Amino acid sequence: MTRIALGVEYAGDAFEGWQSQAHGRTVQDVLEAALAKIAGEPVRLHCAGRTDTGVHATAQVAHFDTGAIRPASAWVRGVNANLPPAVVVRWAVGVDADFHARFLAYERRYRYVLFNAPTRPALLAGRVGWFHLPLDESAMAAAVRHLVGAHDFTTFRAAGCQARSPVRLMHEAGVRREGQFLVFDFRADGFLHHMIRNLVGALVYVGKGRYAPEWMAQVLAARDRSLAAPTFAPDGLYLCGVSYPARWSLPGDGRIIALPQLPLI
Incomplete structure (x- = not known):
């Protein structure tokens, strides 16, 4: 199995929060469905922090395990081609099996x-x-x-x-x-x-x-x-950002992801 970490951006007003629900109208639901199409198998995501309905993210971090062997571009461009406009994968990197998006975030x-x-x-x-x-x-x-x-x-x-x-x-x-x-x-x-x-x-x-x-x-x-x-x-x-120990080769050196400038400010 391979563990992949993702950097995700989304507009929270288009979803009913992060966490998966039976109706499927959450960020986790649409991401897992898009990832499954590329992986050819079910995928379960774990995120750094669950956000509520209406809350946005410029730098959410999540990870998943898969038996599929794909180039990093497939986990970005391929997944994005199957996502609605309000959510996008910004980056994808392979990580060791002991990486955890939630529990290692300090x-x-x-x-x-x-x-x-x-x-x-x-x-x-x-x-x-x-x-x-x-x-x-x-x-x-x-x-x-x-x-x-x-x-x-x-x-x-x-x-x-x-x-x-x-x-x-x-x-x-x-x-x-x-x-x-x-x-x-x-x-x-x-x-x-x-x-x-x-x-x-x-x-x-x-x-x-x-x-x-x-x-x-x-x-x-x-x-x-x-x-x-x-x-x-x-x-x-x-x-806007999640920090991890420097040993993880995540964008931003595994540390705080830069805060973007929001529209008009």
Whole structure:
């Protein structure tokens, strides 16, 4: 058997999440069907991080095992010829049998792009979040700094989160303005279910002046989901990179995959 790692990009608003479902309208379902056509056998994918309905990815990493011997180009161009327009395989490389897309990933990057204008976006509908009132990016940048470090993120996890521990190590958290867009970047060893969307919701509360930046530290320490803001829309959330130990010859030296520039920012 051969193990192949893939770099995958997709528009999450075209699918009902990553994880396979009986109806077949997920990223995993369409990818496995396309891979099976090239492999001539059923294929099972394992990804670095399952994304929810509406969440996008510029640099998802997945792997699969196959008995088929194919050139790398077949796992890219051949598979892409069998995929819908909203998902594409960017690269494919052979890896050792002990590589695992999920369990060996030691860091993940997410970006949330928020359109901050009185009226909703049209050309970027489904691809960016939206908030209509003016937001103070300086206050939000001050608030987000309280998230850096190892914390219990119970306040920002979904009720149905299945993670064994709510503790995560946040290496980087930032907010910046690019014209009418606010860009939130998060880099951590892992994330809880809905964690980033809940963080963005809380930061919007700070940005619109409902709370001072110090409130973020207080609500984080409270470990009480009911004290934070509602979960923000998935539209502007992107999985932008996954880091692996340098021994794996993945694009980007097996480390953080570069964050792309999204449209208009």
